[in-house]
Amino acid sequence: NAGVTQTPKFQVLKTGQSMTLQCAQDMNHEYMSWYRQDPGMGLRLIHYSVGAGITDQGEVPNGYNVSRSTTEDFPLRLLSAAPSQTSVYFCASSYSTGLVDNEQFFGPGTRLTVL
Amino acid sequence: EDKVVQSPLSLVVHEGDTVTLNCSYEVTNFRSLLWYKQEKKAPTFLFMLTSSGIEKKSGRLSSILDKKELFSILNITATQTGDSAVYLCAVEPTPSGGYQKVTFGIGTKLQVIP
Numbered sequence: 001n002a003g004v005t006q007t008p009k010f011q012v013l014k015t016g017q018s019m020t021l022q023c024a025q026d027m028n029h030e031y032m033s034w035y036r037q038d039p040g041m042g043l044r045l046i047h048y049s050v051g052a053g054i055t056d057q058g059e060v061p062n063g064y065n066v067s068r069s070t071t072e073d074f075p076l077r078l079l080s081a082a083p084s085q086t087s088v089y090f091c092a093s094s095y096s097t098g099l100v101d102n103e104q105f106f107g108p109g110t111r112l113t114v115l
Numbered sequence: 116e117d118k119v120v121q122s123p124l125s126l127v128v129h130e131g132d133t134v135t136l137n138c139s140y141e142v143t144n145f146r147s148l149l150w151y152k153q154e155k156k157a158p159t160f161l162f163m164l165t166s167s168g169i170e171k172k173s174g175r176l177s178s179i180l181d182k183k184e185l186f187s188i189l190n191i192t193a194t195q196t197g198d199s200a201v202y203l204c205a206v207e208p209t210p211s212g213g214y215q216k217v218t219f220g221i222g223t224k225l226q227v228i229p
Binding site: 004035040041042043044045058059090103104105106107108109 | 149158160163216217219220222
């Protein structure tokens with residue numbers, strides 16, 4: 001199993017550009033999430049999905065869109081990049097609630113810089 | 116709003132020392148508390164503590180949960196340089212609408228020097 005994969009690893013954008021961060025998992029997990037990690041802020045939830053076709057907003061959703069057309073993939077779209085979106089982005093997946101030790105598995109992260 | 120506070124924010128110890136990392140929390144309808152280790156890249160899971168499992172141990176790492184006082188500690192004995200990392204604490208409420216929104220603390224940065 002590859003686990004959770006993310007591409008790209010690094011990205012530099014100019015203000016106003018759009019892009020998609022890719023996330024895929026091969027563990028047949030129902031739940032997938034996107035987090036951003038900033039110094040002194042911890043991991044903050046952007047959007048999440050409880051299954052194909054079902055997404056919802058997390059703590060900091062503004063400026064981001066998601067979709068979940070398959071169980072495996074959960075892309076994150078930046079509509080019009082802003083310097084405040086400079087961060088490290090992590091995708092995570094897990095089985096559905098109710099299982100013992102239902103931890104999230106994290107991807108390697110994407111370091112995004114917006115100039 | 117759920118909240119996780121970790122202390123200390125950073126810690127430098129010598130190899131062989133024992134360290135204790137602290138995590139206090141506020142959460143509506145507590146389900147579990149999780150500890151992760153984050154080295155250069157992605158967080159990796161260490162422990163999950165719930166009402167039915169308030170102590171966990173794996174090798175030199177152990178953790179306890181005090182549900183009454185709303186805190187947890189992570190102990191690392193006989194520290195090694197490979198323990199150098201950021202340790203994240205997170206809390207998970209009872210799911211609402213089928214998804215558990217995990218809240219993370221900002222982490223404790225541990226540096227173990229030879």
